[in-house]
Amino acid sequence: MSDSPFVVIDDLHFSRGDKDIFRGVSLTIPRGKITAIMGPSGTGKTTLLKLIGGQLTPDAGRVWIDEHEVHALSRKALFRLRRRMGMLFQSGALFSDLSVFENVAFPLRVHTDLPQSMVRDLVLMKLEAVGLRGARSLMPSELSGGMTRRVALARALALDPELILYDEPFVGQDPISKGVLVQLIKRVNEALGLTAVVVSHDIKETLSIADYVYVIADGQVMAHGSPASLDVDQDPRVSQFVHGEPDGPVPFHYPALDFRHDMLGVAGGGR
């Protein structure tokens, strides 16, 4: 039981408008490990997290979390399942009308009947873990981007979830906060033994903490393996991505007409 994968995604299809985002994605996320899902921007990594969290419904395919099929659950059961998950949003998504302390206390207050003093202890513990115990009375608008994300991490951990989803945790951070977040994610995982999914395109940071990596492109899983095996992968697309080469099989240019053709403005090709 404890060896069975925590999240299983089977042949997932999803499209938005006319655009296919996923065309048959299958992956398994092992229990207690950090799994990274990587890919170039615009491949729908955030969408994948929303599908796992049950906020979006796929066109076809299924998602299981700990043997529960997410999209077959009732609204109530889905909310119950979500209590066992934490999610760290790209923007942090702190509640702007609550202080840092209240933000972290929020999940505890709505889901538990703990006495006030216990809530306080728990919140201060979580804030201490992310190094922001001193910032408890600040409002979210007074925090820097890195601090916002750390508070959001504390909030995501407040209920001691079994699964935590990180949505682009490193994007737009200075090197120091990046380093802090990398360490935090690693430490949290080791200390609490929870299952983590990191969606990111920051290769260096992600590869340094992930136990297993999926690379998604063109709506499909392009490659998967341990960070070490991906590093020496022969597939030109994978190595382009992993080594960050600007041009290669994944083109630098958005599909367009011939450049010379466009510049001369023949054929009236528009603006």
Place this chain on the structure above:
Amino acid sequence: MKRSKIMELGVGLFMLAGILGMIFLGLRVSGLTLTSPGNTFTLEANFSNIGGLKPRAQVTMAGVTVGRISSIELDTDWYDARVVMELDGKLEDRLSRDTTAAILTSGLLGEQYVGLSVGGDPETLADGDTIRDTQSALVLEELIQQFVSNMVSD
């Protein structure tokens, strides 16, 4: 915590003000009275034609409002209109028995109301009595008809 106290107070005052406003609209604007019935007494009067008189219209005496009309119904004995008035309790047993009631109009287009004028009889009207001497509303068509027939007969 201090701010939320002020907020609660504000909301409380807001709701209180709304309730007080409702009371103002009830008492002062639509003229509902909270005074107990003991402070008023009723008189009745029969009119052969009440014109446009409506329930809750004013009853005045020398231009001063002394009460209002509580109901109007058809008296099936005489086939005229029985108007029930509620008057200020201070006037009970003070109006003479030969008090007259007339239906008057305030201004050319104004509301119709009942005007009382006192006579000289030493006996007075008590609660539930009927005013005998009444003057009906002026109906414009009847006036014109009278005027025309007078002209013809001249």
Place this chain on the structure above:
Amino acid sequence: MMRQISALGRRGCDLLEAMGRAGLFLAQSSVGVPSREGLYLWLRQVHFIGVLSLAIVLVSGLFIGMVLALQGYTILVDFGAEQALGQMVALSLLRELSPVVAALLFAGRAGSALTAEIGLMKATEQLTSMEMIGVDPLRRVVAPRLWAGFVALPLLTVGFSVVGIYGGYLVGVEWLGVFDGSFWGNMQSSVDFVGDVGNGMLKSLVFAVVVTWIAVFQGYDLIPTSEGISRATTRTVVYSSLAVLGLDFVLTAVMFGGLS
């Protein structure tokens, strides 16, 4: 020709779908047993959309009452009927102007703010993260705002009427010299508590539901970009103003037009 007809059909379907979504939204968020905490959230919203709108509503009410008295006087005095001023001011305020103008001001002051606030919460993923924490944003964010609107607007309407009638009194009696007794007396004999005050309040309650519903739904349903928020805010004001004026005609016809 066929294309136009099918485009019209598609628009119709979209409209119906949006209305269905909005109706479901209203039903899901407004029904439910409030918790102690929900009561506190509601109180905060009453403060935000009610108490803070009080100033603009009262000032507008005062001026509208004063203008009514002034205009009414110049017309009524031609017929020698200036005693009927009180009745005119009170009836036009209670039946029409208070519910409608207060609702329009409410849509502009509180409705647009509600849309922008909820829209911004959506754009910054606060609603999504609330969902992921396992809290239903319909209950936590939307319901207190809806119920606050339902309560606040009728109260504001009462305030508008009271202040407006007082403004009419100031101009009519204190300034233009209408006799005090006939001002109030005529008012009292012509205003019916249930028929005029009550129906006015009923109108106001209907407007409160419609305006708050539109504002909150526009915020919840918008496209989470800055352009989407500005569009939704505009839509809130436009839709709720039109809805108030249109519904006002229907309600007036039913209540006072002898259609009942």
